[in-house]
Amino acid sequence: MDVCVVGGGLAGIAAAVRLADAGARVTLLERRRELGGATYSFRHGDLVVDTGQHVFLRCYARYRALLDRLGTGELTRIQPRFAVPVLSPGQRPHLLSRARGLPAPAHLLPALVGYRFLSRRERLAAVAAAGALRAVDPDDPRTDRRSFGSWLAEHGQGPGAVRRLWDLITIAALNTPADDASLALAARVFRTGLLDAADSGDIGRPSVALSQLHGDPAHRLLARLGVRVVTGSRVDAVRPDGAGFRISTARSATTDAGRADLSADAVVLAVPHEAAAHLVPAEAAAGHGEWHRLGRSPIVNVHLRYGAPVTRLAFAAAVNSPVQWVFDRTPEGVRGDQYLVISVSAADDVIGVPTGQLIAAYTEAVAGLFPAARRASLREAFVTREPRATFRQSPGCRTFRPAARTRLPGLALAGAWTDTGWPDTMEGAVRSGEHAADVVLAHLASPTRDLEATP
Structure with missing residues (x-):
């Protein structure tokens, strides 16, 4: 055959x-x-540049099995537990992480209760919403027809809480903000990745x-x-x-x-x-x-190469900033400079912005998160664009x-x-x-x- x-x-x-x-x-x-x-990857001078920052979760069982079959599973690193540094201009980093030794969904309770970028009232409401999300069936066609944003509003999540908490994950995972995302796909992300098993959301990254x-x-x-x-x-x-x-x-x-x-x-x-x-x-x-x-939803990556290290973080998310996620992609063994990539998902508003403007805006935004970036020389900067990075994962998309x-x-x-x-x-x-x-x-x-x- x-x-x-x-x-x-x-x-x-x-x-x-x-x-x-x-x-x-x-x-x-x-x-x-x-x-x-x-x-895939391509060469840019002496750098090897990836098309996008493709991270994965421990729950990606079939993808990880394929890596093992390819013989490259050992060329990735998975966190021992879910932990994401969250940055905001002028503030010290906050570590959003699951607790050790607690079963799901209690493993996320300390993270939500202690999340510094929400008010006390918003934190308690977020805990209740996370519990309610476990009951959402991602395979129910009616769930797909609703937006995640409308569901969050129904469960006491205001615009600020959505922007500073829920969209950290939604935009990165679905390439669209909560207001425009399918509730079914959001439920799949949060339930499978974070709520149903304690270690499912541990983040994996390629080391090559x-x-x-x-x-x-x-x-x-x-x-x-x-x-x-x-x-x-x-x-x-x-x-x-x-x-x-x-x-x-x-x-x-x-x-x-x-x-x-x-x-x-x-x-x-x-x-x-x-x-x-x-x-x-x-x-x-x-x-x-x-x-x-x-449809299609774009992603833009802004690549900044500094003449000196500006952060010790391997990656981080950001709130109250144009930066969504930033990754340290400095090649192994390189000393003295640092190569950062800012990944901008749901990038409809910036996909057509001229390169010079993007570089200026995100250089300033990175300096707001990492003060050392103001003192380091910017050796090189460039932009890569993925206008068709994903399909648009909006309400009703399963129909098509x-x-x-x-x-x-x-x-x-x-x-x-x-x-x-x-x-x-x-x-x-x-x-x-x-x-x-x-x-x-x-x-x-x-x-x-x-x-x-x-x-």
Whole structure:
């Protein structure tokens, strides 16, 4: 059985590994020259720069299992317990952390009761809201139609508490503020990541560049599994062809010119939703014309390289500041300077701002959080933009997220935008790829496969 996986991001990699493990002959086609999808790295002078600051949580079980399969699980660091320094201009850092030895959800009680950026009344209301959130069912369709912001207001959370507490997590995890976020996806984040198990929200970070964590080792693993990987190959069309499919590419698998058609018994389409809407045959998925309604939400990263260290923190969140999250990405072994990345999610208001203005604004904002930054020389500054970082995870978005199984047997969809029940995260991408592979394998194992494929 021959299966073609279109797309070499985390979803496509996970699907290809699952299929190869099951004995399928797999060809993976990727438009770019390297694997990894949205999680890749590039060189900028002597720096290796990641596309976004992709952290993960201990509860990302399938993603962590994929890292172990790639042999890169040890190239990440996971906190022994959830702990986030929260900064505000002119104030000392506050450590928001779970308590040791307490079961969920009591493990967060000291953190909420002692959170310095809320009033005493706001803290008590936040404790009550966190308890109520445990009862929200993220799989209930009615939950998806509500906004997280409206639910928080109903549970006594004012605008200040939402901005200084709930949005710290919501904006980072869903790439949208609470007022514009699906309650179902917010409940998935807070329940699975923070409330249901004491250690689920412990934060993991790569200790190497993303390409070293995902793309390069995926090439090696897939080669060992016998997967044929073709990069630099753009797929133009996927069409039914008898009992299988014909996949048309813009360039040959062996040369840089001409077209090439591949045949396969089944296809996993692991590409962004805009590309999938273009490639999926009309008879395959009802409603695929509305996938565009998922939209896109941008992320902007401001990179600042100082001539001297300005903070000892590995990462931190911020309130009352344009800075949302800041990460120390100084290369291992470098002494004397410091490379910080400011990650700005839900960046609709800044995605089009000129680079010079962004650098000036965020240099000043960082100085407000780290006074030493005023005394350190700024050796280099640049901006990276991800206009299509995630789909827009707003109320009602689940209506437009398709299942992996399409109406055309043998063609399955993968990607964090599909209906995984999870937000647009690395965990959601891996889950989607594995599920799509299972859908394809079930089809190929069906004794009625040929009958199902007959028009």
